[in-house]
Amino acid sequence: MALVPNPSQPGLRIYKPSFSYWYPSLEQDSGSRSHLLHKIGAFYRKAWKRLPRRRPQGLCVGLLDPVSNIVINSLISSRKRKRDAGFSCCEGVQDDLERRSLDALVAFLTRLFPNLPESLAVHYLRLADADALVAARVIVSHHGMKRFDESEPAVLDMAPIKCAALAVGYPNPDHLVHAWRNISGHIDDTLHLLAILHKPSSDRSHGTSKFARMLKTPPSRRSCIISKLTRMLNNGPSPGCEKDIWWAWRLAASRRSRPCSDPYLHTGLLSRTLQDAIHGFYLQALARLPAGSSFYRSLLKAGYCYGPLDPISNIIVNTIWYDTAFPPTMKLELDLDVIGTRGLHRVENRSLYGLASFLCTRYHRFDFHQAMQCLVQADANLVLADPNLVLADPNIDPSSLYVLMRCPPSAAPTSNAVEAQDPPDTSLEKAFLAAATAAFHPNPEAHVKLLTSCKLKSAFRLLHRRPDMLSSQDVKRLAMLLCPESAHDCERAFLPLPLTVYPRAKLAGMYTRISKKVNALLNAYAQMPNGDPKFERYTICGVNDRVCGPTSFPPKYGHTHVNFVATPKSTCGGSAALFFAEISNNDQDDESFCCHVALPPPCAAQIRCLYCEYIGTRIVHPAGIDFHGRESEFEKMACGKDPRNGDYVPPWRAPYYSNSQIINNRRGLAENVYGREKEDSLYDDLDEHKSVDLGPMSIRQIFLEM
Template sequence: MMDGRRRRGGSPDLSYVDSAGIVRNRSVILGTIHGYYKEALDALPLEDMSELAPRLLDAGVCFGFADTITNIIANTLCFLPDKDGEPEPDGAKKRKRKMMTKTKASAIAREEVLSEIVAGDVPSPPEARTIAERSLEGLITFLTSYFYYLPTWDALRYLCLANADLLVAVRLIELDRCYHNKDEFHIRSYAVKTALKYAALSARQPNVDDFCTSSFSLASHLKLITQTVLPNRSCRLSTEQIYWLSGTLKKPLKLKKSGNPMVLADERVHNCHSHASGEKVPGGLTISLRVVLLDRIHAQYLKAVSRLPMQDVRVRYHRGLVNAGYCYGPFNPVSNIIVNTIWCSTAFPASEEFEVDMICTSTFVRVESRSLSGLIKLLLACIPEISEHEAMVYLLKNNLKVRKAIRMARMEGCDISSWDVSAYKAAADASFHPELEAYVEFATQSLPLVQSAVKSLLQASNSLSSSKVLQLSMLLSPSNCNPAKPLEATIELSNDALEMFTRFKENFISQQTFFRRKVEAALRNKGYFYELRVICVANERVGRQKSFLDFKCPYSHVNFLASPKVGTGLKLFFAEFGNDDDDDDQSSCCIVSNKSIHIRCCYCEYEGTRIVHPVENYCGGDVDFAKMARGEHDITNARIISGGKLAISRVGMCGEDYIYFDPTRDIKLIQGMNQTASTANASWSDIERIAQTYVF
């Protein structure tokens, strides 16, 4: 490896969201890439095979599944015809004629080829970019396509630390995000295949399919090819070796465990920049880590919902889940969600129960965000000397289990404070607990008395029956938790606000009826003998809206739980269907796993909905990301991230709280709705008068 010899322009800039730093990092990475191309050119026998130079300039990008120089050589050779001759790509012919005219020789001088590669120091339009610039675009696209919520400036930072080595950058991101084994890079995964395709499209490869085929062939013969290309860089490859390499790259993919390219990439990690050696992660990654944590929290909520009796969820526990079903407490996250949900529903029953077909998505997203805030504050209260970012790292490493995180911190030398009333109060306050004082008393005084019995019930079976839930409810009953008495509302809803509430609730009922019909049609269309139990998450804004004035989008995506009509057990499904009333025949669905990662949908990510998607094609998936890679989509990675930021910050009141409105307790909601209704009906002079009262 060349280390610093490939760098130009000094050390990388590790700051965040700074335009000057982004420009500097691009310059540093391009300087590093230019060094790789010089070494690759020195290894190729251009004097004997002059056609290699134009092929390199057309298709020799530096990204793939090997080290960077091997990638350049392999990508150049994957377009090389067999010895008996095959037609060359048109682009290669044109460039070759141009180069042959320029040099008037059979061998192109390496200096002149390198000068064409280095000519891209000034940003160029896509059609005029050099192979080095196109390589950089491909590197960025692979990382931002493969990793959810990775901004371009973070991708550049990792590429600087990785010396522009793609798989080293992948490993550094995985280390910073504390990925578990099941989440790590697997070359046979759908996510890797699609990210490589998007990178090739972004880099304007002349033949994307051939490039992808060759890249995976390289991975399956990686050690053998590396031993041919890398052993002695001072010796130039012979024409025989070139044709052997080209033929090997055309062989079908036969990956073996020993051929995992990440094994060699791990060895190269140790040669990277010192900041990439596993030291403390810079705080600028906090937003990205928050999203990774929320993904894991969402999986815990799906598991918790699936453990509860579905009829009980639909009739009684849906309100307690989204209002106070937090994942922090003395048990594991799933058990905490169940206990907190049942306690809230038992201690503070709804003033008016009603059955639902779906859990309100916005309130579901909010309780997950609030849970994370509570987990972080709880950990900070117990480990005062760490930062919020370090708390998130501990949570990631210990799969959201606070006690394990505390033990790890203690083993690493941190001073630990007791997990007491103040810790629970900090967590409840950070998570906007609707019954803070009652919850703290429950968690610190009442729950410890029945904790052993509760734990036994939760561990008895994976799926809780209604009778076991009733036993839990009795253990967590008001006689044990002594909740505060219901408040007496000092204000009432205005007539206008009451009318708004009524209309909102009618709209919700209409929407869930529509979703239920569409989901049932999707199950029929696919031949599933399953019955819908509950819709967990929904996004009705999938696809481009019809017009500037019509905000309706063509599709909806949902996750729902369904059980077989014959037999037992629940399955998580994904469904896509049209938002028009008359296209039920186009509805589709399939079973998915809540452990799925790296399967992406640009529309759901932009809306901040954590919907688990399948590998199969759907709106917002492969076709849309391919357009994004070519710069042909109105959604970009930056727009996805900016939209997602709104979702991870949802901790306050939201409009859908009207679904669970309790006139005896929801004073703040009454005040907010009265003000909203008043403003909606106010004249312009009234609005001016109200605004003037807030001028200081």
């Protein structure tokens, strides 16, 4: 992230995207791999001491510490594995087994975390002494995922273990997963047996005291324990014994006695965590705002999440104020209930740079990375990040803010990121001007006046008396409070905006097709006792029409993933809910479905989808339902196969889908704050404020015009 030069107003510190990231060099990566291979070799020697009369031949990847993983994996039934030369017990392949273990550990981490290149996975494994789950905890800590352990149970499951086995050519990955499921169901017994195996054998106790010999394990008992472990691993699990594997996450915490420091800053990955949190705020704001192209246009142009209120309230207030102060004069002939996906991501990214520029201008001791850390700690809430920022009422204690906002206790940050006694370096007006400029607000000066006015006090109270969807009367009251000079003209007569212009007509046709299918799926999802649909569609807020493909030229894709907000009909009661839909692009309704999805808490993990990550869309996926892009595609990619059809991809040909390709493609959308999107054509002609193609030099031009 780069600081924009600003000679005219040096007090403003405005940041823009930068595509420079730190990744280990070839020399650093080679040195880390050599160090890890040496460490893994020591693990195998320790495991050998625990397994009498057999050489350990299992991988060191699993849910326990590396030595225990080797022991467990070596006891898994090897009738099929003996046919594979790469996993035989010959000394000549020991080095190859250690290299495969390292590759499996890397595959485990890259499957668990999006945006993690293989070189960074190696880097974190070195920091964690080749312990995969300890490395995962370090990644979570350094990247701001402070609520990772509050994520859906499916976030931490057996998929990383299976992908790790597939990546190194393990002959029977399903058998390996089955064994670890058995371990998960009998974890207390397993830990007890492994602790006994950890004791030295009594047949090597010559010359020691009688007391020391009593603490050692006799060979006969050791063999009995190994037999028990072998039966536990290879037999079927007891009914009802299987559970989620978050126990492994908690055990990993006890294996690290000192904090793991990293000399390098991974600011880009930290900002990805914050972007996912901000996306959740926009989804909640869309569930409360009225539907319609007028408000979509205002949200995409000026509905930023920075301000003196909580992020969701800031989005609502900024959107309604802009729609009132700078109203549209035209309206689409077909009022679409779809907000542009890429345009929504762009305003989220602009909000992030607005938040960071606010803090760096307010406190000059902050750089961009420190601002990201501060915002992650405060859940992108400037009131919690900056205790010197007065909320709507000066008598409100910032520590009680989340109680006032009716947020769950688990979502409340633990403390302010800025000490209350730290004096700010600039005024509130300058800090908000920096935020508005970095976010490309259409009218930064007018926006600063709004954010520093006393109007927000009453708006804040009105919003939190209405925690659900705002009625038309609520919107009118807010408009009158925020912009009384323009609110009298709320009932406007719009001129029709034709859909015949390309690409407006193409977009309208695609969205209309998706809307019809979403409606059909939602009507069949839940019915009231009289047979009428229980929900009615409200806003489509995420679309990826490039799932399962391309399979031909011109490219064709098999499915579309959609997020939409739906509201219960008035007779049912309740608040708006977020849904996920997978739609067949081939009009095969039997392959389409929709389901309710829970919005992850801020700074938690997301359910992964290969196709949505590749295209860069922040779509919330279901945890308990399979969909295209969830499991089998990642497994094919781990094997070096094409996820679309399972064909093998030769090493000399770059695969269409790979971990590096996904990261590179996603980065472009994650850093997009400048140019126009196709969806902008739906709103360009609604008023005189057209979307402008803002390039890297536009911020400097803004300064020159001040």
